[in-house]
Amino acid sequence: GMFGGGGGTFGISSSASAYMLLYRKVDAGQNRDMVPDNAIPDGLSDAIKEAEEAEKLEAERLRQERNRVSFTVHHGLVEKTISIDRASTYPQLIEKLLLDIPGLKGGDAGCVRLRKFARSSDVAHEVVGAGEDDLESSTVETLDLTHERLQVETRANTDTPWPTVDPAKVPVRVWVSEEMRSGGEAAPDGGPNFNAEPVLICVDKEAKVVDLKRELRLLYGVDAGDIVVVRAAKSGFRAESSLLDDNKASLKEGQYGRLDAERFFAARIPGGAGGVELSKIPLGAAVNAATNTATVIYTPPESEEPQAMAIDVSCTLADLKHRIAHVIGIPIDEFKVLRSGKELSNLKEALKDMSITWWGAPSRLIMEKGTPEKTGVHSVKVVLLDTAKQQAASRELCTMPVEEESSVVSVKRDIAQRMRDLKIEVGETEGIPHLRLRTMSWNSSLEPMKILVDEEDGKLGGPLTEGGQVAGMLFPKVMGVQILDAPESKTNRHDCVVELCRWKPSEWLGGKSRELLVP
Numbered sequence: 194g195m196f197g198g199g200g201g202t203f204g205i206s207s208s209a210s211a212y213m214l215l216y217r218k219v220d221a222g223q224n225r226d227m228v229p230d231n232a233i234p235d236g237l238s239d240a241i242k243e244a245e246e247a248e249k250l251e252a253e254r255l256r257q258e259r260n261r262v263s264f265t266v267h268h269g270l271v272e273k274t275i276s277i278d279r280a281s282t283y284p285q286l287i288e289k290l291l292l293d294i295p296g297l298k299g300g301d302a303g304c305v306r307l308r309k310f311a312r313s314s315d316v317a318h319e320v321v322g323a324g325e326d327d328l329e330s331s332t333v334e335t336l337d338l339t340h341e342r343l344q345v346e347t348r349a350n351t352d353t354p355w356p357t358v359d360p361a362k363v364p365v366r367v368w369v370s371e372e373m374r375s376g377g378e379a380a381p382d383g384g385p386n387f388n389a390e391p392v393l394i395c396v397d398k399e400a401k402v403v404d405l406k407r408e409l410r411l412l413y414g415v416d417a418g419d420i421v422v423v424r425a426a427k428s429g430f431r432a433e434s435s436l437l438d439d440n441k442a443s444l445k446e447g448q449y450g451r452l453d454a455e456r457f458f459a460a461r462i463p464g465g466a467g468g469v470e471l472s473k474i475p476l477g478a479a480v481n482a483a484t485n486t487a488t489v490i491y492t493p494p495e496s497e498e499p500q501a502m503a504i505d506v507s508c509t510l511a512d513l514k515h516r517i518a519h520v521i522g523i524p525i526d527e528f529k530v531l532r533s534g535k536e537l538s539n540l541k542e543a544l545k546d547m548s549i550t551w552w553g554a555p556s557r558l559i560m561e562k563g564t565p566e567k568t569g570v571h572s573v574k575v576v577l578l579d580t581a582k583q584q585a586a587s588r589e590l591c592t593m594p595v596e597e598e599s600s601v602v603s604v605k606r607d608i609a610q611r612m613r614d615l616k617i618e619v620g621e622t623e624g625i626p627h628l629r630l631r632t633m634s635w636n637s638s639l640e641p642m643k644i645l646v647d648e649e650d651g652k653l654g655g656p657l658t659e660g661g662q663v664a665g666m667l668f669p670k671v672m673g674v675q676i677l678d679a680p681e682s683k684t685n686r687h688d689c690v691v692e693l694c695r696w697k698p699s700e701w702l703g704g705k706s707r708e709l710l711v712p
Contacts (some may be wrong), residue, residue: 211230264338267310270295270490270499272557279334284324286333290345303351308358310344314454315554316364316393317344323358362395363452365444367405369484370460373413374419384475385460387483396444398452403440409459421466423458423480427552430483432484434458434477436468458483487544488555489513493521494528506550511540517560529566531559538566570594571583571671575608576633578618590674591617601630601645608674622680629681631673642689644683682710 230238263276279291283332286304296452307321321343322336323327346479348355369392370385394408406417425432426446445452458480471477481661487506492499500520504513514525521528537547537558549556577590591611602625609619609626620627630645683690689711694703 198458201504225290229405234577237358251306253283262333262339264341266290266294266307266345267312267554269296271295272490277333279339281333281334282335283328283331283333294345296647297345297347300347301351306355307343308346310342312342312345312554315679316366316368316453317346318364318453319360320346320355321361350431359395361397363398364393364395365452365455366391366407366488367404367457367459368392369409369413370458370479373409373415373459374463382475387458387479396452400444400452401440402437402444405444405457406440409435412686414517415461418465419461419463421476422460423471423476423478425456425484425597431580432456432551434471434480434484436466436469436471438465438549456545484551487549487551489544489549489558490555490560491517491530491560493517494523494560499557501555504544507543509540510537510542510544510547513544514540521560524561526565527562529563530560531563532556532634535572537567538570567596570596571670573672575611575672575674578631578675580675595670604672605630617676619676620678625680627677627680629677629683631675633671633673646681646683646686646688650677663695685712688712 224370228289238490239262253641257278260279261276262279263274264447266273266275271294273294275289275293277286281289284302287305287307290305291297291302308317309319309321310317321338322331325336346355368387369389370387371389372381372385374389392412392515394412396404396408402422405422406420409415409420410417422437423434424437424444425445426432429432442458445455458476460476460479462476466474466476471480485506486503487503489502490499490500501515501521502516505518506657508688510530511525514528514530517530518525518528544550572592574592577588590608593607593611605628606624608630609621609628612619632643632645690708691711693707693709696703
């Protein structure tokens with residue numbers, strides 16, 4: 194009989210293909226509602242049961258996943274991602290932290306609270322649940338903690354009051370000279386020492402310089418007229434420091450800046466330092482040294498205890514590895530350095546060029562036993578550019594290793610082979626693929642920039658390196674490739690390439706852009 198019938202009223206349908214026509218007779222007396230169990234082979238029956246069980250387990254896993262939320266918790270040097278059921282109450286969340294976060298295990302839940310944390314400025318803000326009427330019954334979902342960054346705050350015992358957090362005020366980080374901290378002493382002739390950890394001082398959102406000096410006077414008992422304040426503002430990857438000698442000036446730089454992102458230095462100089470250029474006094478040199486020092490948090494191999502190290506950002510990765518090797522007792526050629534799961538391998542690269550800077554939260558690195566990648570090899574993402582849309586469309590082609598001493602021609606050959614493996618046609622002349630390699634710039638989108646030429650100073654295969662780094666490729670490094678109809682026309686780095694666009698006055702539009710080589 195035919196399977197699938199069940200009696201009653203049926204719609205009749207048919208299907209056709211180039212191979213067969215199937216006609217189905219609907220007869221309640223002959224069609225079966227189901228296949229009897231004894232008609233199914235044992236092997237197939239077991240496979241069906243396993244598939245159904247696996248489907249149930251996957252459905253349950255997805256249900257639990259949908260009902261869980263994840264967020265990042267910071268405590269001391271520890272940064273850990275926590276996943277918990279969204280229906281969990283606040284006390285249950287604290288209990289989980291006491292189990293999962295090193296340094297909190299076995300602690301008193303009444304001595305722990307959470308605050309929202311801004312990693313970019315490395316500052317904690319409002320207390321989690323501060324506006325809740327019944328925090329004990331509040332859930333993770335009602336507290337809206339999904340994808341948040343939180344900082345753990347602790348106190349010695351339940352009798353110790355929590356520090357007051359005024360939501361109307363903004364916490365700012367201030368590096369106070371050790372001389373001022375230790376009794377209000379004046380900075381020595383050689384300049385103040387800013388090696389101590391910064392203090393957090395809460396000020397009004399529209400605070401002036403005099404307001405910060407007033408808070409420092411209350412903390413350290415120093416006459417406000419002797420306190421000198423310097424603001425370090427971020428400019429690209431550098432810090433630009435300025436002496437704030439006008440008490441009525443705003444602490445915040447510019448109208449739209451964020452005050453909590455500003456960083457300040459304070460030292461005692463009798464009579465102040467009004468009218469003096471910061472770069473001409475020892476205070477300026479001390480601030481410059483401090484802003485060029487980054488804190489690196491690293492986890493040694495086979496350890497869960499992170500450690501911190503301060504290092505000048507002009508040092509190379511090799512310098513950092515040597516210092517870490519001295520601490521952990523492992524030669525530098527026997528361990529890898531990883532950040533966000535990716536290995537850092539260019540030992541010649543300066544830390545500041547790897548975005549390890551004084552700004553924001555400390556960079557976090559993982560040390561892993563094993564042979565490091567070859568020095569001078571860069572992982573470069575290659576994107577295929579649409580030649581019809583010179584400034585826009587691109588798609589990722591591959592990610593490939595590129596040695597610093599690789600020639601343009603050798604890289605072209607490698608890319609051409611990868612493209613052919615992907616069934617992309619690439620022509621060639623005398624063994625050189627018809628490809629154009631370009632460095633890329635990231636503004637609002639990836640844009641092609643400098644053309645890498647096949648010959649430099651008459652030598653075939655000009656190097657990709659300039660000053661030890663792949664030319665024009667920022668971290669992470671991206672290279673664009675265009676398919677040409679003929680060999681690369683730009684064979685000299687001094688040749689100029691201009692982009693032309695036909696203007697249509699009647700339509701008030703520009704046509705497609707074209708590049709023109711000017712020898």
